Amino acid sequence: MTNYATMEELSEKMRLANEAAHLPGSAKGYEKLKADGRLNARERLDVLLDPGSFVELGRLAQSTQHEFGMDKKKVLGDGIIIGHGTIDGRMVCVYSEDGTVLGGSVGVFHGRMMTEITDLAIKCGVPIINLMDSPGARIQEALGEVYGPPNIFYQNVRASGVVPQISAIFxxxxxxxxxxxxxxxxxxxxxxxxxxxxxxxxxIRTISGEDITMEDLAGASVHGEKTGIADYVATDEVDCLLAVRRLVSFLPANNVEGPRRVETQDDPYRPMTNAGDLVPVDPGLAFDMRDLVAEFVDNEDFFEIEPDFAGELTIGFGRLAGTTVGIFANNPLHLAGSLTVDSSDKFARFMRFCDAFNIPCILFVDVPGYFPGIDQEHRGIINHGAKVLYALCEATVPKISIVVRKCYGGGMLAMGGHKSLRIDQAFGWPTAELATMGAEAAVNVLYGADIRAASDPEQRRLELLQEYREEHSNPVRAANKRFLDDVISPAETRARVVRALELLSRKKDDPLPAKKHGNIPL
Incomplete structure (x- = not known):
């Protein structure tokens, strides 16, 4: 007769297994994390998710590999925690890698679980959040299975434009x-x-002889300021995870939902009483466009993306009447707000994200054009600048532009300074100047001989400059030609954009021609 264990005995066995899987890394590893002021894989989930909301999957997964001594190194969970939970009551899928388990390396089951949770997020239409703490593939298992770790790339591509994907690097x-x-x-x-x-x-030192520290090569500040890889650089891990929560609050769950809407208690038609004082009338004087953006959005709540990279362009999420919008704004504090190789990439990627997830785009224009120079030309400003035009033309979400001051040359087209590139509504402030080039340069080109022949060349130049601005580059003339829908006061900017969005939320854009996909200039 078979002697079966009792339910209590079996339950105790499962309890012990689950307990062993809770923090399977070495105690020394967890102590070091704590000493360094860092969190372990489960503590990160505790900060990220609403209390008590996390449901774990695959806790008892274990590697089946035996080569290279792996049969003696099996750990429950295989160094990754996957599951689902909520952020402000909204469902997300998540994985959190444990850097104390086999160095955080990605083995077959570790990689499979990354893939499975991403696939589940796609099927359920919820964001996927990746808490990463791994140096890469586990060498001992690199060829362990055809559909092992590298399959995550396929799932990332499948998820792109379907559900938001957010990665946090630890x-x-x-x-x-x-x-x-x-x-x-x-x-x-x-x-x-x-x-x-x-x-x-x-x-790098072995191959090229170059000597560099890990921080100078690959630190957060490098990727926040130089490469643009880091969209947000946090002061510590708690700040990082709370920032992820804040970002999620602006995003829809998937590409089928409309833009996210919350109650903000900010009057949608509130006049922007300080806007006119924030912006100098003289287009040659700099100001921080972020101050204007803060007054424009609900409750001054603006989540800036890549704040330290390509500072000539400010991008990020805000809300108008409670609805999420994407903000694109030239910032004259840097390079007078000119577009560059880096800011072109920054613009195009953010525009395509907003379009993929039905987020209306608001463009504040103060641009003298694309930044001139040998470096920019040799880095490929032609291709990079074309990305902006491609993304702007491709986007079918509501697009509204406000020309604040300068709107010259190719920058005029790239920033949606007038309606020709599928801009739904375009407004200009009284300070707006729309022209092929700036007034000073245009006067020098058009009236150079006249100025040189004058008895007082400087006085004649100033007279012609005033005449040119009044007759050729003022916003009323642009509105006469239907480049702009209206010339508005700074104070009414927010109300006019809100009313425009009330209409454009019903927008049904003409479909693009049938095709597999376009070929954006990469």
Whole structure:
């Protein structure tokens, strides 16, 4: 007769297994994290998700590999925690890698669980959040299974434009994991403790002889300021995870939903009483466009994306009448607001995200054009600048532009300074100047001989400059030609845009010609 264990005995066995899987890494590893002021994989989930909302999947997964001594290194969960929970009551899928388990390396089951939770997010139409703490593939299992770790790239591409994908980098993240992060929509990093790289300092020193520290090569500040890979650089891990929560609050769950809407208690038609004082009338004087954006959005709540990269363009999420909008604004504090190789990429990627997830786009224009120079030309400003035009023309979401001051040349087209590139409504302030080039340059080109022949060349130049501005580059003339829908006061900007969106929320754009996909200039 078979002796079956009792339910209590079986339940106790399962309890012990689950307990072993809770924090399967080494105690020394967890102690080091704590000493460094960092969180472990489960603590990160506790900060990210609403209390008590996390439901874990795959807790008892375990590697089946036996080669290279892996049969003696099996750990429950295989170094990753996956599941679903809520952020402000809204469902998300998530995985959190445990860098203390086998160094955080991605084995077959670890990679499979990354893939499975991403696939589940796609099927259920919810955001996927990746808390990454891995140096890449586990060498001992690199060829363990055809559909192992690299399959995450396929799932990232499937999810792109379907559900928001957010990655947060903790520790040294490299190899296939960092490539997966690069395929997601937003990347968050932590100053001094996050590093994102393909090749480490030792390999670089061996191959090229270049000597560099890990922080200078791959730190959060490098990716926040130089490469643009980091969309947000946090002061510590808690700040990072709370910032992810804040970002999620602006986003829809998927590409079928409309833009996210919440109650903000801010009067939709509130006059922007300080707007006129924030912006100098003289187009040659700089100001911080972020001050204007803050007054424009609900409750001054603006979530800036890539704030330290390509500062000549400010992008991010805000709300109008409670509805999420994407903000694109030239910032004259940097390069007079000119578009560059970097800011062109910044613009195009953000515009395509907003369009994919039905988020209306608001453009504040103060642009003298594309930034001139040998460096920009040799870095490929032609291709990069074309990305802006492609993204703007491709987008079918509501697009509204406000020409604040300068709106010259190619920058006029790129920033939606007038209606020709599928801009739904375009407004100009009284300070707006729309022209092929700035008034000063235009006068020098058009009236150079006249100025030189005058008895007082400087006085004649100023007279012609005033005449040119009044007759040729003023916003009323642009409105006469239907480049602009209206010339509005700074104070009424918010109300006019809100009323425009009330109409455009019903917009049904003409479909693009049938095709597999376009070929954006990369």
């Amino acid at each position: 520790g040294n993240v490299a190899g296939l994991v960092i490539y997966s992060a690069a395929l997601t929509d937003f990347i968050f990093m932590v100053d001094q403790t996050s590093h994102a790289l393909i090749t480490g300092p030792e390999v």
